[in-house]
Amino acid sequence: MKQNTLTKLLGTDYPIIQAGMVWVSGGKLAGAASKAGCLGVIGAGSMKPELLRHHIQKAKAISDKALAVNLPIMYPGCPEQIEVALDEGIRIFITSAGSPKKYTQYLKDKGCVVIHVTSTPELAKKCEDAGVDAIIAEGFEAGGHNGRDEITTLALIPQVVDAVKIPVIAAGGIADGRSIVAALALGAQGVQMGTRFLMTQESSAHNNFKNLLLKSTPGSTKLSMKNLVPVRLFKNKFFEQVQEIELKGGDKDELSTLLGKGRAKAGMLDGDLDEGELEVGQVCSLIHDLPTVEQLVQALVAQVANVKNNLL
Amino acid sequence: MKQNTLTKLLGTDYPIIQAGMVWVSGGKLAGAASKAGCLGVIGAGSMKPELLRHHIQKAKAISDKALAVNLPIMYPGCPEQIEVALDEGIRIFITSAGSPKKYTQYLKDKGCVVIHVTSTPELAKKCEDAGVDAIIAEGFEAGGHNGRDEITTLALIPQVVDAVKIPVIAAGGIADGRSIVAALALGAQGVQMGTRFLMTQESSAHNNFKNLLLKSTPGSTKLSMKNLVPVRLFKNKFFEQVQEIELKGGDKDELSTLLGKGRAKAGMLDGDLDEGELEVGQVCSLIHDLPTVEQLVQALVAQVANVKNNLL
Numbered sequence: 001m002k003q004n005t006l007t008k009l010l011g012t013d014y015p016i017i018q019a020g021m022v023w024v025s026g027g028k029l030a031g032a033a034s035k036a037g038c039l040g041v042i043g044a045g046s047m048k049p050e051l052l053r054h055h056i057q058k059a060k061a062i063s064d065k066a067l068a069v070n071l072p073i074m075y076p077g078c079p080e081q082i083e084v085a086l087d088e089g090i091r092i093f094i095t096s097a098g099s100p101k102k103y104t105q106y107l108k109d110k111g112c113v114v115i116h117v118t119s120t121p122e123l124a125k126k127c128e129d130a131g132v133d134a135i136i137a138e139g140f141e142a143g144g145h146n147g148r149d150e151i152t153t154l155a156l157i158p159q160v161v162d163a164v165k166i167p168v169i170a171a172g173g174i175a176d177g178r179s180i181v182a183a184l185a186l187g188a189q190g191v192q193m194g195t196r197f198l199m200t201q202e203s204s205a206h207n208n209f210k211n212l213l214l215k216s217t218p219g220s221t222k223l224s225m226k227n228l229v230p231v232r233l234f235k236n237k238f239f240e241q242v243q244e245i246e247l248k249g250g251d252k253d254e255l256s257t258l259l260g261k262g263r264a265k266a267g268m269l270d271g272d273l274d275e276g277e278l279e280v281g282q283v284c285s286l287i288h289d290l291p292t293v294e295q296l297v298q299a300l301v302a303q304v305a306n307v308k309n310n311l312l
Numbered sequence: 313m314k315q316n317t318l319t320k321l322l323g324t325d326y327p328i329i330q331a332g333m334v335w336v337s338g339g340k341l342a343g344a345a346s347k348a349g350c351l352g353v354i355g356a357g358s359m360k361p362e363l364l365r366h367h368i369q370k371a372k373a374i375s376d377k378a379l380a381v382n383l384p385i386m387y388p389g390c391p392e393q394i395e396v397a398l399d400e401g402i403r404i405f406i407t408s409a410g411s412p413k414k415y416t417q418y419l420k421d422k423g424c425v426v427i428h429v430t431s432t433p434e435l436a437k438k439c440e441d442a443g444v445d446a447i448i449a450e451g452f453e454a455g456g457h458n459g460r461d462e463i464t465t466l467a468l469i470p471q472v473v474d475a476v477k478i479p480v481i482a483a484g485g486i487a488d489g490r491s492i493v494a495a496l497a498l499g500a501q502g503v504q505m506g507t508r509f510l511m512t513q514e515s516s517a518h519n520n521f522k523n524l525l526l527k528s529t530p531g532s533t534k535l536s537m538k539n540l541v542p543v544r545l546f547k548n549k550f551f552e553q554v555q556e557i558e559l560k561g562g563d564k565d566e567l568s569t570l571l572g573k574g575r576a577k578a579g580m581l582d583g584d585l586d587e588g589e590l591e592v593g594q595v596c597s598l599i600h601d602l603p604t605v606e607q608l609v610q611a612l613v614a615q616v617a618n619v620k621n622n623l624l
Contacts, residue, residue: 120530140452141464149531152453152464154485154494155594159530162598173466182466182494185619218432218471219461249561282467286474307497308623 001180001304006167006189009113009133010092012066013037014301015190016180017136017169018197018293020044020070020094021144021279023269024205025197027058032202032293035063041094042069046077049084056088066092068115073098086110097145100130117171119147119156121163134167135160136192142172143195143281146223146230154186161187175283177303181311195281201292206271209278216285228255234278238263313492313616318479318501321425321445322404324378325349326613327502328492329448329481330509330605332356332382332406333456333591335581336517337509339370344514344605347375353406354381358389361396368400378404380427385410398422409457412442429483431459431468433475446479447472448504454484455506455593458535458542466498473499487595489615493623507593513604518583521590528597540567546590550575 006015018025018033020043027042034040040063042055052069059067069085071078074097082103085093093107096117107114108131116127117136124135137160139153140146151159153172160168170183171192183191198205199213212234224233224242227250233239245254259277267276291299318327330337330345332355339354346352352375354367364381371379381397383390386409394415397405405419408429416426420443428439429448436447449472451465452458463471465484472480482495483504495503510517511525524546536545536554539562545551557566571589579588603611 122529139464139466141467150534151530151594152451152466152485154451154464154466154491155453155487155530155598158488158490159598173464175467176470178470178498179466181497181623184623185493185497186490217434218463218467222462247561249559282463286467286471311493311496311620311623 001301004167004189006134006169009167010039010066012039014297015169015184016297016300017041017068017094017190017192019171019192019194020068021194021198021203022046023265024203026204027055028062028204029197029200029202029293030055030067031059031062032200033197033297034059034065034067036294036297037065038297039066039068039092042067044069044071044081044085046075047081049077049080052081053084053088056085056090060088068092068094070094070096071103072096073102078103082107086112094136100127100132104130104132115169118160119151120149121156121159124160124168125163128164128166132166134169134189135164136169136171137188138192139170139172140223141232141282143198143221143232143284144279146232148226148230150223153183157183157186157188172281173283175286177300177305177307179283180300180304181307195284196287196296197293198280199284199287199290200296201290205268208271208273209268210290212273212278213280213284214288214290218282218285220285221280221282225255225259227252228259231279232281234280234284236267236276236278237274238267238277313613316479316501318446318481321479322351322378324351326609327481327496328609328612329353329380329406329502329504331483331504331506332380333506333510333515334358335577336515338516339367340374340516341509341512341514341605342367342379343371343374344512345509345609346371346377346379348606348609349377350609351378351380351404354379356381356383356393356397358387359393361389361392364393365396365400368397368402372400380404380406382406382408383415384408385414390415394419398424406448407444412439412444416442416444427481430472431463432461433468433471436472436480437475440476440478444478446481446501447476448481448483449500450504451482451484452535453544453594455510455533455544455596456591458544460538460542462535465495469495469498469500484593485595487598489612489617489619491595492612492616493619507596508599508608509605510592511596511599511602512608513602517580520583520585521580522602524585524590525592525596526600526602530594530597532597533592533594537567537571539564540571543591544593546592546596548579548588548590549586550579550589
């Protein structure tokens with residue numbers, strides 16, 4: 001894979017970002033992805049400052065290469081997380097779930113690269129106006145939280161590329177060399193992969209969850225909880241309870257009560273496949289192995305070369 | 313665009329299929345697409361036999377090149393449509409909305425090429441087992457009728473390519489040279505484009521509808537009527553009525569009563585933008601012109617060459 005504006009911006013060997021994923025991408029996965037030539041990303045989620053510091057240090061002990069922190073900026077602890085990350089030397093920030101205006105200028109003044117996650121061309125333009133360096137445009141097929149307009153990656157990326165001048169990173173539906181080349185053909189400068197990195201040895205997803213995904217089918221996930229915050233879930237028992245409420249026209253309060261607290265941790269980290277919330281992308285059924293991150297990245301590089309060769 | 317197994321099977325210059333679209337792709341559009349080097353397709357829908365004959369003859373008067381008929385096989389008049397098409401010399405059939413076992417052997421015995429439309433890898437495998445020559449795999453972003461599993465084109469195509477040995481044609485979300493190259497990178501041998509051909513001079517969509525689409529935004533369409541038959545609609549007044557029923561958990565009967573008869577014709581052919589049913593793909597907002605089919609195809613060919621060149 002050749003160097004481009006994005007790899008130069010991030011200082012990576014490859015235009016591949018390992019997605020920040022709550023309960024899944026701590027220091028171990030981020031360090032491994034960084035060491036393998038990608039951008040390693042710690043999914044800070046609702047980590048307390050000292051836990052975030054621990055994960056950053058863990059990643060830095062594995063790799064001295066490109067490392068970032070993903071921050072959902074609506075989280076009240078976000079300002080403290082930013083200070084810890086800056087203190088630990090993080091200079092690439094991926095912000096999501098909030099206004100790109102909130103922290104971009106502050107981080108730029110500290111010499112950081114700022115990338116914001118969006119799901120529409122309109123918001124991508126607002127991010128560019130707010131001064132971010134690049135956009136992650138995430139389609140309907142992505143795991144976890146998702147946009148309300150249900151725009152797929154294939155429809156989204158060309159429209160975001162046409163709307164902004166800064167580099168665009170495609171997310172959602174990217175699992176192998178074929179989809180990486182597809183994203184580049186659409187005009188993206190790189191890709192963010194979540195589910196593919198979840199299904200590696202180094203991710204902290206529970207083995208129960210990883211093994212469940214190895215047996216998944218193309219229809220195993222669904223975008224759910226649309227009356228609360230749309231999120232793509234694996235269809236387990238908890239999903240069925242959500243579905244039941246939604247089919248009878250249930251509201252936000254009913255969904256909130258069912259969701260309660262700790263569902264995502266129970267499912268993804270602790271491996272409770274029935275009662276836990278399992279966030280994962282639609283491509284899970286395209287993935288048939290659980291390699292190390294190094295094995296994965298080498299395979300992706302070889303696949304990309306092969307796909308490009310076949311296109312000519 | 314280079315020749316491949318699919319172009320040789322279809323006898324076309326390019327691996328591009330103009331989608332059969334009810335009320336939109338009669339003889340005029342199919343003839344123009346065929347003449348321009350693509351597979352022209354008459355959307356037979358519920359056409360009476362003599363109307364289908366008229367449209368085939370119209371297309372044949374425009375082009376003596378590759379021409380097909382798209383048949384939703386659950387339509388009771390389908391056997392008569394097949395006889396008329398065979399009588400008029402049609403030797404490429406695209407079948408959809410029913411079992412691939414129903415007519416494939418009969419058509420193969422008459423020396424025809426048979427292509428079946430699917431939305432899952434599992435059904436694609438069944439189509440191959442039934443003896444079809446190629447698969448159209450259609451993703452969630454496609455206009456009109458759609459699968460229940462909501463698998464996007466980006467997630468679907470590699471899985472269908474891995475499931476079968478026959479050529480796979482990608483449909484849904486394909487609107488320009490970028491998405492054509494993306495589809496080829498995913499392993500498809502070609503593409504089917506609906507909305508892009510709807511938005512040409514030769515399609516029989518009403519000008520009101522075409523002009524509405526020129527002003528669309530990425531969130532202008534939504535997959536609706538999931539309790540009846542999932543269909544991607546433009547968000548107009550009729551859509552809002554559907555939405556209202558669905559949000560309060562309304563059932564199949566309520567949706568059927570609202571839909572009534574003739575909604576699609578009223579919207580797409582007669583241009584009633586409020587009360588009509590407007591079926592269209594998510595990529596409508598990526599399209600900013602209404603060229604002739606010849607202009608469109610020449611532009612696509614140039615874009616594909618350019619995108620491939622940039623990938624290297």
